[in-house]
Amino acid sequence: MRTVGLIVEYNPFHNGHQYHLRESVKIAKADAVVAVMSGHFLQRGEPAVMDKWARTEAALRGGCDLVLELPVAYATQAAEWFAYGAVSTLEATGVVDAFCFGTESGELEVLHEAAKLVAHEPPAFQSLLKEAMENGSSYPSAYSSAIASYLASIGRSDAADFPFAQPNHTLGLHYLIALERIGGRMLPYTIRREKSEYGQTTVTDSAIASATAIRKLLLEGGELEASKPLVPAGTFAVMQKEWSSGRSPVSWANFVQQLLHAVVTHTPEQLAGYREMTEGLEHRLLQALPKLNHTGFEPLIDALKTKRYTRTKLQRSLLSILLRHKKEDFTAEKLAAGVQYIRVLGFTSKGQQLLRRMKKEAKLPVLLSAARAPIESVYLELDTQASAVYMLAQPGHESAAAMYRDFTDRPIIIG
Incomplete structure (x- = not known):
């Protein structure tokens, strides 16, 4: 059974995702689809609009056969480590033959060649990256600039003009760099993103919109019905169930009290010990709190934002405090040592066949429940803690038992 892997957040699974899934199956000539999906907290430092079990069900109804969880240690990272964790997970299954990601251009060759050239960061590239950082660029901008300069310096001026800084190109490049670093055997493919751009906040097509635009509809407008043309029927059914139960939607607004409690019970030195807390951000945070007219998340972000501190940077920093993620x-x-287990969130009958193969071929322990883990893992502990934090803030729960769903819930099974 030829299998293609996808690296996803599905927040929520929408028509554009279904297009990507179907095109990935075609281009890789695959019989089955394995998705490695972020759990309750996502790459841009924000909570998922629905919990990971609901999003798993939507993914399975949308065409995935096996959904694996990307550990929170990698899921909430910038592109380099997010990609490394995801690609490592797919490779470790032993059953994924290829993986496919979306890009703005749909061009693989330049990205793949650039990845091979910079994967192990030759000294000349490191020097260019350091120079760009010292000139005040953010890390993503500095990285893209350094790649272009390095390619030009070795006579690849044709590739140097490639738009590496575009969000999906950046992620795609890091997927390919990760593949090089781990010596992976999977074949990479890319398809062009259609009709909506990454992070686009408005709906400009009758059927295709970015996940950002759909979340804006759901969180700001509160109209679940408005999202119906933009998501597959299976996703909408899951969303109806989650909305009617009161469990969704979830946003940063649900976590403000937890976050503020964490901030005010820490000293500046303690705050500085959390991941992404750099360049004195702990002082800026503590100085901003007394000046807020409202204890909401958006006023806090507005008070902290600068040219250097982007929203994504700030969200990741605040999330590290919320989840107690220490540097x-x-x-x-530690991150380069890779993932330590493969956590199964759900599967179809075809996915069950893949799991049987994985028992023989996977390079890591395969977990169907955190309660039955055959290993002790810091990353698994962080995952279960993140779930508990999410469940404490998720509306619609009266029982404390919800905090322990990682230990009590079995994988979602469809078909």
Whole structure:
């Protein structure tokens, strides 16, 4: 059974995702689809609009056969480590033959060649990256600039003009860099993103919209019905169930009290010990709180934002405080050691066949429940803690047992 892997957040699974899934199956000539999906907290430092079990059900109804969880240690990282964790997870299954990601251009060759050239960061590239950072650029901008300069310096001026800084190109490049670094055997493919741009906040097509635009409809307008033309029927059915139960939608607004409690019970030195808290951000945060007219999340972000502190940077920083993610647990050396297990969130009958193969071929332990983990893992502990934090803030729960769903819930099974 030829299998294609997808790296996703599905927040929520929409028509554009279904297009990507179907085109990935075609281009890879695949019989089955494995998705590695972020759990309750996402790459841009924000909570998912629905919990990971609801999003797993939507993914399975949308065409995925096996959904695996990307550990929160990688899911909430910038592109380099997000990609490394996701690609490592797919490779470790032993059953994924290829993986496919969306890009603005749909061009793979330049990205793949650039990845091979910079994957192990030659000294000349490191020097260009350091120079760009010292000139005040954010890391993503500095990285893209350094790649272009490095390619030009080695006579690849044709590739140097490629728009590496575009969000999906950046992620795609890091997927390919990760593949090089781990010596992966999977074949990479890319398809062009259609009709809506990454992060686009408005709906400009009758059927295709970005996840950002759909979340804006759901969170600001509160109209679930408005999203119906933009998501598959299976997703909409899941959303109806989650909305009617009161469990969704979830946003940063649900976590403000937890976050503020964490901030005010820490000293500046303690805050500085959390991941992404850099360049004195702990002082800016503590100085901003007394000046807020409202204890909402958006006023806090507005008070903290600068040219250097982007919204994504700030969200990741605040999330590290909320989840107590200390810098010492997220060093490059520890992250480079890779994922420690493969956590199964759900599967179809075809996915069950893949799981049988994985029992023989996977390079890591395969977990169907955190309660039955055959290993002790800091990353698994962080995952279960993140779930508990999410469940405490998720509306619609009266029982404390919801905090322990990682230990009590079995994978979602469809078909």
